[in-house]
Amino acid sequence: MTATVFDVRNVSFAYDNQLIALEHVNLTVHEGESLVILGANGSGKSTLLKLLDGLYFPTAGEINAFDEPLTETRLRDDDFNFAFRRRVGLVFQDADVQLFCASVGDEVAFAPLQLGLGHDEVRRRVDQALVALRIEKLRDRAPHRLSGGEKRRVALASLLSLNPEVWLLDEPTIGLDPRSQSWLVDFIRHLREQNRTVITATHDLAFAQKFATGIHVFDENHCLAASGLPEEILADHDLLHRCNLSHYHAAVKEAHHH
Amino acid sequence: MQRRSHFLEKTLSGITETLERSLFAEAISLKSGLFQSLDPRVKVLATLAMLIGVALSRSVWIIGGVYLLALYFARASAIPMDFFIRRVWLAVFLFTGLIAVPALFITPGPALLHLPWGLVITQTGARSMVFLLLRVGTSVSLVLLLILTTPWNTVLGALSVLKIPDVFVMILGMTCRYIFLLLHIANDMFLSRKSRVVGRLSGSEERHMLAVVGATLLSKSLNMSSEVYLAMVSRGYRGTAVTFKPFRMRIRDWSWTAIFVVITALILSFGH
Numbered sequence: 001m002t003a004t005v006f007d008v009r010n011v012s013f014a015y016d017n018q019l020i021a022l023e024h025v026n027l028t029v030h031e032g033e034s035l036v037i038l039g040a041n042g043s044g045k046s047t048l049l050k051l052l053d054g055l056y057f058p059t060a061g062e063i064n065a066f067d068e069p070l071t072e073t074r075l076r077d078d079d080f081n082f083a084f085r086r087r088v089g090l091v092f093q094d095a096d097v098q099l100f101c102a103s104v105g106d107e108v109a110f111a112p113l114q115l116g117l118g119h120d121e122v123r124r125r126v127d128q129a130l131v132a133l134r135i136e137k138l139r140d141r142a143p144h145r146l147s148g149g150e151k152r153r154v155a156l157a158s159l160l161s162l163n164p165e166v167w168l169l170d171e172p173t174i175g176l177d178p179r180s181q182s183w184l185v186d187f188i189r190h191l192r193e194q195n196r197t198v199i200t201a202t203h204d205l206a207f208a209q210k211f212a213t214g215i216h217v218f219d220e221n222h223c224l225a226a227s228g229l230p231e232e233i234l235a236d237h238d239l240l241h242r243c244n245l246s247h248y249h250a251a252v253k254e255a256h257h258h
Numbered sequence: 259m260q261r262r263s264h265f266l267e268k269t270l271s272g273i274t275e276t277l278e279r280s281l282f283a284e285a286i287s288l289k290s291g292l293f294q295s296l297d298p299r300v301k302v303l304a305t306l307a308m309l310i311g312v313a314l315s316r317s318v319w320i321i322g323g324v325y326l327l328a329l330y331f332a333r334a335s336a337i338p339m340d341f342f343i344r345r346v347w348l349a350v351f352l353f354t355g356l357i358a359v360p361a362l363f364i365t366p367g368p369a370l371l372h373l374p375w376g377l378v379i380t381q382t383g384a385r386s387m388v389f390l391l392l393r394v395g396t397s398v399s400l401v402l403l404l405i406l407t408t409p410w411n412t413v414l415g416a417l418s419v420l421k422i423p424d425v426f427v428m429i430l431g432m433t434c435r436y437i438f439l440l441l442h443i444a445n446d447m448f449l450s451r452k453s454r455v456v457g458r459l460s461g462s463e464e465r466h467m468l469a470v471v472g473a474t475l476l477s478k479s480l481n482m483s484s485e486v487y488l489a490m491v492s493r494g495y496r497g498t499a500v501t502f503k504p505f506r507m508r509i510r511d512w513s514w515t516a517i518f519v520v521i522t523a524l525i526l527s528f529g530h
Contacts, residue, residue: 055488078496085494092492096439097485102411103432109502120501126370142437145284158374158493 002030004067005166006052006196011061013047021047024251025061029199031165035132036208037201038233039218040244045201045242046093048218049168052199052210053090063110086115089164093171093201098145104135104154107143111162122161129161133187148175156187167191169200173207209234219243262267269468270448273441286406291335293407297511298416304518305404306420311522312396315529318389324519325396328403342406346398354394358387410434416505424501436482447471450472 001257006029013022029035029052050056054075063070065084075081082232084114090109092098094116101107108129112122133153143151152172156257159167169188173181188211191198202208208215208230215233217240225243226233233239240246287294293301295357308324315321332342367382405413414431451467459467490499 023523050488053492055492081496082494085492090489090492092485092489094485097482098489099433100435100486101428102414102435103409106411106415106431106502110490111493113500113502116494116500119502140409140412142284142409142435142438144435162493184513 002032005029005031005033005065007064007067008048008052009062009064011051011058013044013051013056014059015027015089016240017044017059019100020222021230022051024035025224027216027224029166029197031197032195034188034194034198034211034213035200036212036230037199038203038208038215038245039222040203043218043220043243045203045218046170049090049170049199053088053168054084055090064197065077080113085111086162087164088166088168089159089162090168091155091159091170091172093174095148095175097154098158099151100141100154103139104130104143104146105139107154108157108161111158112155115162125161125163129157132160133157135178143230149177149180152176152180152184153252164196166197166199169198172200173202173204181207205234205240205245217243217245270445270452273445273448274368276441283406283408286335286337287409289336291337291407293331293335293403295510296514297505297507298408298412299505300420300507300511300515300518301404301408301415301418302413304514305400305523306310307518307522308400308525309397311525311529312393312400315393315525317529318385318392320525320529321389321392321396325399327521328396328399331402332399334407335403337403337406342399342402346402348426350391350398354391361390362525411508418501425499428499428501432486436479436486440479444471444475445476447474 006027008025008027008029011025012020014020025044025048037045046058051058052065052070054065054070054207055074061113067159068074068080070084072191079121099107101110108126109122113119119124127136130139133156134151135153135157136153138146138150143154145152151184152175172184176184185207188198188200191212198211200212201210212230215225215228216224217228217233219242226239228235235248312321315324329339329342333339340341344346362383363377365380365383365386367376367380370381370384371379373379408416408431411431411434414434417427417430448471
């Protein structure tokens with residue numbers, strides 16, 4: 001039986017204790033899974049990923065990570081924080097937020113440096129990550145000069161240099177052309193082959209279909225509406241329509257998505 | 259007739275010009291040339307040493323010599339010469355020149371030229387003005403040489419050689435990085451507004467638009483700063499950032515360090 005990575009129990013979250021983002025969410029993530037969190041804009045997907053990354057903390061309920069409670073108090077402990085950050089990485093929805101360093105090389109080196117790896121080891125990891133994502137030529141470039149696809153690759157490289165066990169990807173297809181999207185699918189499949197756990201938040205059903213081993217669907221009331229296998233969830237047109245993930249056109253009676 | 263202020267167009271063209279200028283500078287810094295091939299720490303220290311030399315020098319010939327050297331370095335670094343000369347001297351004459359003009363007339367000394375209305379340019383005044391302009395022009399040329407041949411982020415990284423704290427260098431880098439991002443956003447906002455305006459806006463409408471853009475950018479930058487902080491925490495930031503010094507000195511860099519030491523020594527020795 002595979003180990004449990006995250007155990008989310010009856011979690012609710014509200015911004016400033018007023019603006020509800022998640023309500024009574026229960027889900028379990030196992031090692032090596034490639035889960036997709038589906039939901040319309042504003043349904044709480046990004047908030048859930050930030051909760052799983054220990055950046056926000058539930059206003060109610062609890063989250064366990066690797067069989068230990070993931071709380072603000074626990075993360076204040078340097079040893080726990082160090083171990084957790086090495087195991088879990090988040091790629092933010094907005095690449096401009098993620099890429100805060102002055103050059104691509106610095107960006108890719110940031111995480112391993114903060115987590116105490118030696119400079120020679122960091123240099124080796126940066127080289128490897130840049131080669132793996134085919135962005136060696138961007139090493140000295142400033143992030144604001146890059147295209148959307150290049151920024152996304154650099155954001156992934158900035159995590160690959162750490163090579164965490166759990167990858168949290170927030171809307172990774174936004175701003176990507178079809179070729180880059182196809183490359184991203186290959187990249188996620190490659191992570192799975194390495195037994196990495198991947199949790200992807202998206203509203204792109206076609207993208208989710210290509211690599212998901214399980215899907216959780218959020219409705220517009222910030223609740224978990226359904227969980228199941230991709231073939232079950234993606235065939236349930238009523239569910240997808242109710243959660244604003246598919247729609248009807250006047251000339252087409254059956255719900256569909258683009 | 260109502261006066262038109264063209265606030266919108268001027269702001270838009272100002273932002274576009276800044277972005278284009280930075281693109282142009284980056285294109286030069288990526289060329290293969292003498293200064294581009296040197297370790298940035300050597301360039302930063304050499305520029306600083308020559309600047310100090312020029313500031314301390316009392317010889318017009320020595321300062322002139324350094325300027326010729328800067329021209330040679332610019333040429334060897336594939337910088338377009340007309341751009342390099344025009345960019346420096348236009349600004350120097352416009353700003354320093356205007357400030358220095360009174361010195362031509364008020365500095366006591368033997369007369370050099372008599373002008374109408376009893377104005378007299380003195381030899382000492384003319385010498386002072388040439389001296390000032392040459393010193394400022396040479397200093398600006400040296401700095402321009404450094405920033406045109408070195409990406410901004412590399413210059414920042416090289417500041418570590420001056421023992422500037424890492425956190426300060428990192429904040430400078432982030433400031434520069436997000437200024438460009440906000441400039442792009444501002445540019446898009448102005449363009450989107452411009453595309454929906456028929457005819458010309460009045461001055462007050464344009465100022466209102468400018469204020470709205472300013473407020474929106476401020477709000478966006480506040481949101482972004484908290485997101486950036488989360489992105490840093492997510493990758494292990496705990497209040498003290500560890501940074502990377504990827505530079506490595508090669509024989510070529512050491513050779514040029516020796517050359518710059520000799521040049522600076524000559525400036526300081528003969529400049530007095």
